[in-house]
Amino acid sequence: MFDLRWLRENAEAFDDNLRRRGAPAAAAGLLALDAERRRIETELQEFQSTRNRLSRSFGQAKAKGEPADHLQGELAELKDKVKAGEERLAAVQAELDASLATFPNILQADVPEGADESDNVELRRVGSPRSFAFTPLPHDELGARLGMDFPTAAKMSGARFVLLRGQIARLERAIAMFMLDLQTGQHGYSETSPPLLVNDRALFGTNQLPKFAEDLFQTTTGHYLIPTAEVPLTNVVAGEILDGAQLPLRMTACTPCFRSEAGSAGRDTKGMIRQHQFSKVELVSITTPEASAAEHERMTACAEEVLKRLELPYRVMLLCAGDTGFGASKTYDIEVWLPGQGTYREISSCSNCQDFQARRMNARYRPAPGEKPRFVHTLNGSGLAVGRTLVAVLENGQEADGSVTLPAALRPYVGQDRLLPA
Template sequence: MHDIRLIRDNPEAFDAALARRGMEPVAQSILTLDEERRALTTKVQEAQSRRNEASKAIGKAMGQGDTETAEKLKAEVAEIKQSLPQMEERDKELGEELKAALLALPNLLDPSVPDGDGEEDNVFLREWGEKPSFDFEPQEHADIAPALGMDFETGAKISGARFTFLRGDIARLHRALGQLMLDVNTGEHGFTECNPPLLINEEAGYGTGQLPKFSEDLFTTTDGRLLISTSEMVLGNSFREQIFAEADFPMRLTALTPCFRSEAGAAGRDTRGFIRQHQFEKVEMICAALPQDAPAEHERITAIAEGLLQKLGLHYRVMALCAGDMGATMMKTYDIEVWLPGQGAYREISSCSDGGTYQPRRMNARYRPEGEKKTEFFHLLNGSGLAVGRTLVAIIENYQQADGSVIVPDALAPYMGGITKLEPAA
């Protein structure tokens, strides 16, 4: 959501900012709608005011015995009452049209975001660790994991494509990863653990920006609720329609939840394996920060996600997303990409972003600076810490052995009940 005053004050700058995302100019069409609406709102207010004045004047005229004036005023009030509902309805319609136009626009990019058209233009920032070496040809997880209990066939039989049934030690390893991530976030970094709903209403979907743009990627229930595609949707909306004190910041929330995505926009991609599922688990980090503290908070959540990969001994790189590869709701994003030796490629495992005031504006979530009466919008940041399924894939491919077994990283030992290796079924 954007402040209409920003567009009024400098429409050229607003269009130039959206042009970085490859968008055509929109400011003039929005301002035309805004001007029409403001003009009609003024007419409605003037008509309401005149109706009230005339109604009072009728009583005064009657009290003075001025029947002629009273009748003229009655006729005027009747005319206003007849035309006013249509004007009010049109005023409401224009307001909804303006709101819809603003809601459909993406966030404006931070000036530090590099230009570019797609992921090939993303900028390398740093890397950690080294690619593992093998004395055999490393395999993809989709070829190794079935013998370890990752059952693609049963998942597809029960639920269809892009669903997987985990059994035995690999299911425990999946659970252990989520527990490690939560424990690190809460025990080492001060996040508050949450257990939020998995279903939200449409208003919440608009609040964090998944609606209207990404409606095709969301599963909808028969009563109109949405299955969350990320717990960002519920954790972020926990701040909605509230005013916080400056002293309340930063506020940091984390949750491990199932997430559901129809993957309508990714048809044909990653159809093999566990990379792109309709149902998956992810640990999310949500941070509400004062505007001046948001850049440091962005670096902090990125470092937390990196630290988890370092604990697991997984080689990764960090990329700054370019303008053409940015999510619509974010102003600046770092992607952390883990190395998968079986695929011979880096794959995104965490995305850490500063959304600025975009989501708080949509949710009417504000704070009052100390000593001030006026409220302001804070920044809302989010990051994956981490995507559990993709981390499981990374462990399988990086810790695979020639006999098809997989070594369990030391950081997971406290959660694995003495299991140090996943053994393939005989």
């Protein structure tokens, strides 16, 4: 959502932001609606002023016993005009609010120009891909002998689901526990167990609605399954005025996530890369405008540390304008090396939303006692996607005999050094 005062003063910057994102200019239409809204408000104020004046004259005439029928007729006419004006104002306001909700966040100045992921900028690489003396297998082929069962999952749920058995199910749980222990024990995030079902207000607040409705699973009760724990964690502060001394708030949760993947037809149909249900450790920070840029770097480093501890090669990408998500002002993607695919694949996305979500949720803080509340800045990131981390552990740790050597950091959680094929 946008501050209309800002939009009036920065119409050119608003349209330039849309251009950078590959969308047409729209400020003129929004400002026309805004002007109409303000015109009606002014007209209603004038009607009310006239109504007050006539009411006084009507009362004085009645008190003196003078004829007042003409005043009564004018008052009735004004009442109808006020009612019609209020209805028109409500309609214009609703149209303006609905329109504003469809426009993406303003990009930060250092977000590079570009149309799609091919224009993203690589910032750094950490670790070197392992050299194999054999041809490494993709995780779905490797996992078939380790307890990764797609046919059984398809029988009960259809495509893009997986059933994990035995040692590989334990590995998934171990990865999640390791991530949570790292983020809570060493990075200061507070572990949280949020609801998995949320209402439409929560999804609007974190900008999944109305734009991404097709990617959500809705229940018969009107609730939605969460597409990411970002939704409930960020909405913890919806409608609140926080004490500035409390900030930053840092929360983490490991939850199942549910996505219809409506826009990914034909992509990653094999394996665990793109599923309808998957687990993810989410990181959310609520902070001040002055601290959000540093918090973004910190959050990205916290996500990177998981990969460092797991000895997985990765790279960090700064997303270009055309590839930056709807609610983000700037995003870093962390991509892990997958030898079975011979490429880097996204495993985490860390975004600074600045005050975009806060305005939608009306989430504010008071810098100091007695000071006027300001909107918080919200940030979110994957710390990491559990399923994709499992994929990376399998593919990077695989051996010629089909076993998988586990990273040292995971061995205490799994209780063994290797996964052995059946």
